[in-house]
Amino acid sequence: MSVQSRVEPVGAGVTVDYRPYRMIVRKITDETADTKTFRLEFADEAEGSAFSFKAGQFGLYSIFGKGEATFCVASSPTRQGYIECSVKRAGNVTVALHQLNEGDVVGFRGPYGNCFPLEAMAGHNILFVAGGIGMAPVRCVIWNVLDLRDQFKDITILYGARSVNDLVYKHELAEWRARADTHTIYTVDPGGETPDWDGKVGFVPTVLKESAPSSIDAFAVMCGPPVMIKFTLPVLLELGFSKDRIYTTLENRMKCGVGKCGRCNVGPWYVCKDGPVFTAAQIEDMPADM
Amino acid sequence: MQEVKYIRDDWRQTCLDALAGEGYVVLGPMRDGEKVRFRPCTTGSDLVLDQVNSDYPLKEAFLPKTERLLAYTFGPGGEPAMTPPEVATQKLAVLGCRPCDAAALVGLDRVFNWDYEDAFYNQRRRESLILSVGCSTSDDRCFCTSLGLAPDASEGSDLLIQPLPDGGARVTVVSDKGRAFAAAHADVFGPSSTGSPPTVADVPVRLDIEMIKPWLDAHFADDLWEDISLQCLGCGACSYQCPTCHCFDMVDETHWQQGERRRNHDCCSFSLFTRHTSGHNPRPTPASRWRNRLMHKFRYFVERFDRRACVGCGRCMRVCGAGLSLIEILKTVAARPAEKPVQEVTA
Numbered sequence: 296m297s298v299q300s301r302v303e304p305v306g307a308g309v310t311v312d313y314r315p316y317r318m319i320v321r322k323i324t325d326e327t328a329d330t331k332t333f334r335l336e337f338a339d340e341a342e343g344s345a346f347s348f349k350a351g352q353f354g355l356y357s358i359f360g361k362g363e364a365t366f367c368v369a370s371s372p373t374r375q376g377y378i379e380c381s382v383k384r385a386g387n388v389t390v391a392l393h394q395l396n397e398g399d400v401v402g403f404r405g406p407y408g409n410c411f412p413l414e415a416m417a418g419h420n421i422l423f424v425a426g427g428i429g430m431a432p433v434r435c436v437i438w439n440v441l442d443l444r445d446q447f448k449d450i451t452i453l454y455g456a457r458s459v460n461d462l463v464y465k466h467e468l469a470e471w472r473a474r475a476d477t478h479t480i481y482t483v484d485p486g487g488e489t490p491d492w493d494g495k496v497g498f499v500p501t502v503l504k505e506s507a508p509s510s511i512d513a514f515a516v517m518c519g520p521p522v523m524i525k526f527t528l529p530v531l532l533e534l535g536f537s538k539d540r541i542y543t544t545l546e547n548r549m550k551c552g553v554g555k556c557g558r559c560n561v562g563p564w565y566v567c568k569d570g571p572v573f574t575a576a577q578i579e580d581m582p583a584d585m
Numbered sequence: 586m587q588e589v590k591y592i593r594d595d596w597r598q599t600c601l602d603a604l605a606g607e608g609y610v611v612l613g614p615m616r617d618g619e620k621v622r623f624r625p626c627t628t629g630s631d632l633v634l635d636q637v638n639s640d641y642p643l644k645e646a647f648l649p650k651t652e653r654l655l656a657y658t659f660g661p662g663g664e665p666a667m668t669p670p671e672v673a674t675q676k677l678a679v680l681g682c683r684p685c686d687a688a689a690l691v692g693l694d695r696v697f698n699w700d701y702e703d704a705f706y707n708q709r710r711r712e713s714l715i716l717s718v719g720c721s722t723s724d725d726r727c728f729c730t731s732l733g734l735a736p737d738a739s740e741g742s743d744l745l746i747q748p749l750p751d752g753g754a755r756v757t758v759v760s761d762k763g764r765a766f767a768a769a770h771a772d773v774f775g776p777s778s779t780g781s782p783p784t785v786a787d788v789p790v791r792l793d794i795e796m797i798k799p800w801l802d803a804h805f806a807d808d809l810w811e812d813i814s815l816q817c818l819g820c821g822a823c824s825y826q827c828p829t830c831h832c833f834d835m836v837d838e839t840h841w842q843q844g845e846r847r848r849n850h851d852c853c854s855f856s857l858f859t860r861h862t863s864g865h866n867p868r869p870t871p872a873s874r875w876r877n878r879l880m881h882k883f884r885y886f887v888e889r890f891d892r893r894a895c896v897g898c899g900r901c902m903r904v905c906g907a908g909l910s911l912i913e914i915l916k917t918v919a920a921r922p923a924e925k926p927v928q929e930v931t932a
Contacts, residue, residue: 312670312704313654313835313846359657359665360839362846364862386862400664521865547867548859550835553701556851557832558859560877561867562805563885568700582805584877585867 311553315357315402316342320395321377326463330428331393332369332381335403347406348372350413350439351432351544351572354405355552356380356392364388365549367571368406369431371438378403381431381463407552408571411436411542413443416514420449422536424527426499426519427456430463432544432571433518437471444476451478451508455499455523458487480506500526503534510535517543521585528575538576545571545578545585561585587739588758590767590774596746596754597629600680600716603770609678609714612646614639623679632681634748637724638898642828643686644693646679647709648850650825654705654835655846665844670704678714685729685896687717687741689828695890696831705848714762719747723786726899728912731794734896736786747783755783791912792919794893799923801884805876809917813879814871816909821852823901823909829882829894832858853878879914 322334335356337343348354348368357363364386370379384393395401413436421440425433433454440447452471456462462481472479481494482502488494495502499519515536517527524543531541547559547566559566562582564573592599604611605627613626614633621633622641633639656668679687694710697703720727720736729735739745743763747755756774758764767774824830834851837844851858854874860866868874886894895911902910 309701310704310707311701313848314667314670315655317665317667357837357846359659359667360837360844362837363835389862402667546861548861550833550851553703554699555696555701555703555831555833556835557853557881558851560881560885562880563888584805584873 311551313404313551315355315363315404316346318378318401318403320397320399320401323395323397326381326465327461329384330381330463331384332379332464333392333395333401334370334377334379335401336377338400343376348378349406349410350436351410352406352408353552353567353571354378354380354403354407355549356382356388357402357404358388358391358395359400359402361388361391363402363404363550364392365546365552367432367435367544367546369435371435371442373439373442381428381434383428404552408567409569411516411544411572413439416440417443417446419447420509420511420513421447421451422508422510422513422515423450423452423454424499424503424515424517424519424531425452425454426523426527427461428463429519429523430454431518433516434464434467436516441471441474441477448512449478449509450476451480453480453482453499453503453506453508455482455484455497455502455519456487457484459483459489459492461487478508498526499523500530503527503530507534510537513540515541517541531575538579539574541575542572543575543578545573588764588767589777590756590758591776591778592746592754592756592773593775594752595629596748597632597680599629599773600746601627601629603766603773604678604680604714604716607766607769608676610675611678611680613679613681623682626680634681634718637720637722637727638683638685638900640826640900640904642689642826642898642900643679643682644689644828644831646677647690647693647706647713648697648831648833651847651849652705653845654848657844657846659842659844673705673708676712676714677709678716680716681718682715683720683898684717684736684738684740684742684745685734685898686828687715688729688734688738689741689896689898690715691741692829692886692890692892692894692896693831695892699890714744714766715742716744716746716763717742719745719783720786720788721748721784723788724899724903726902726910726912727786727788727897728791728899729897730788730790731792731912731915732893732895732897733794736788737783747785749778749783750781753778753780792916794915794919796919796923797883797915798887800918800921801880803923804921805880810872810876813909813914814875816907817854817871817875818907819854819856819871819874820906821854822904822906823911824852824854825850826900826904828896828898828900853881879918883915 317338318335550556615624697706
């Protein structure tokens with residue numbers, strides 16, 4: 296397959312001058328000891344109402360004076376008027392993000408990249424598998440699907456983290472569990488449980504194997520650390536999920552987000568343009584460049 | 586058949602004046618300390634054309650080493666306010682670049698207009714007029730002919746100028762833009778003469794470039810990458826001097842209440858180029874970075890943009906502190922069988 300045939304010209308004719316939207320930090324939620332979720336609203340209402348994105352797309356968030364960093368949009372496109380990103384404190388930009396207060400101004404460029412095929416997934420069962428902060432892009436799809444609940448069949452959410460403290464979106468996890476139309480399985484790695492933890496204890500691949508969700512008429516959406524993906528993918532295949540119906544999202548270091556700066560490629564695949572959403576079949580085709 | 590014109594005498598100054606008359610800022614190969622790079626030029630005799638090629642590539646004219654993408658100021662409470670990016674309003678013309686540098690622009694045009702169009706590159710490039718000068722001399726690092734180009738190739742140029750022994754020049758009209766310019770200056774670009782032909786440098790074909798991609802397609806994992814990388818200092822000089830390398834970094838810089846976001850040339854040889862904040866690096870070794878460099882130039886770029894990201898200018902070899910030779914590397918690749926030997930399956 297030639298690279299060109301994979302490219303959907305989403306930005307054809309769009310001039311990019313790398314100027315970000317001015318965003319106001321409206322709400323900061325502490326997720327874990329080192330992860331916060333930021334709700335950002337457009338300072339310019341006209342820009343905000345003209346803005347739209349699709350589940351899976353990413354953007355470049357910036358702190359003026361510190362620089363830009365790439366994250367997925369973690370909120371659902373069905374929730375309009377704001378975007379959210381969940382950020383672990385790690386490098387220059389993320390440390391600066393963590394020092395923000397509500398009301399502060401940041402930059403956002405996007406949305407860039409492709410998206411999860413929500414239209415193709417409509418009318419089917421969906422299994423979500425997420426690990427740790429990998430829940431951020433998955434959460435976007437979960438809310439998108441739940442906000443259009445009658446368009447989808449059974450929904451199963453399997454989420455695991457190293458410890459109870461490392462689970463993100465704790466209030467939403469409870470909300471999903473309380474819903475009658477959603478099946479949830481939450482787990483923490485052995486040793487990460489607390490006395491009052493009522494979920495499972497075990498690694499994501501193991502718990503997935505045990506709970507064995509049906510692959511019939513189903514799509515899987517998966518995101519997590521590389522080691523989780525590595526061991527979870529074979530289990531999904533074993534359960535009968537088709538490689539073309541297992542979707543994941545990749546991250547790589549990026550600067551431009553629009554296919555110019557030349558660093559996010561995995562072999563011939565540009566994560567920013569051909570992705571960030573890829574099928575397991577596509578990932579299998581990729582060379583060992585990750 | 587391309588239209589051919591003739592400039593009678595002192596083609597450098599004549600062209601400069603004609604371009605200036607149309608409001609162009611003319612960039613030419615100019616001496617900058619010990620090096621030759623593209624700088625604004627008004628005097629024809631300042632053009633440095635007795636050197637095989639400029640030390641720095643033409644890409645700097647359209648993708649500067651460093652440029653401001655965004656400026657902002659911080660208010661009394663620290664709140665940032667952006668000022669609109671500066672739009673380059675000057676029309677740029679280039680006089681005296683070599684055909685290889687002009688051809689490299691064709692690749693850059695594709696990168697910066699692939700899907701999203703880059704505002705800054707295109708603001709400079711769209712109005713530009715490229716008057717390249719054919720090569721009458723070459724050195725043993727020149728290998729344009731191995732890349733399907735030539736010392737008198739016209740790709741990427743609007744007009745190709747070839748100096749003649751009589752002091753005039755033969756001008757090949759390449760593009761519509763070039764034709765319009767020549768037509769508007771009929772006093773300069775006269776009918777072609779039947780005098781002696783221009784001297785064209787002799788650049789031997791050094792390798793069979795068609796052998797490269799088939800081998801790269803089949804050898805993502807190979808000992809060659811380690812072999813090459815052991816000789817490489819990882820300094821990135823080759824990228825900075827390459828007319829086709831376009832990778833860039835974006836950084837914020839601040840001074841008191843002022844700040845700006847800049848774009849700087851970057852290089853895939855650096856370990857930080859791809860390193861994630863987590864510490865994970867998709868290309869952690871010099872070997873993996875060298876593989877990406879060669880794959881990008883001779884495979885990925887071809888698949889996406891239908892041309893190679895190399896024009897055979899030879900600058901990477903002239904500047905390499907370790908004496909690495911891209912010609913020798915490509916020769917090594919070209920000599921290897923493209924297909925991996927079929928491994929016998931033993932029961």
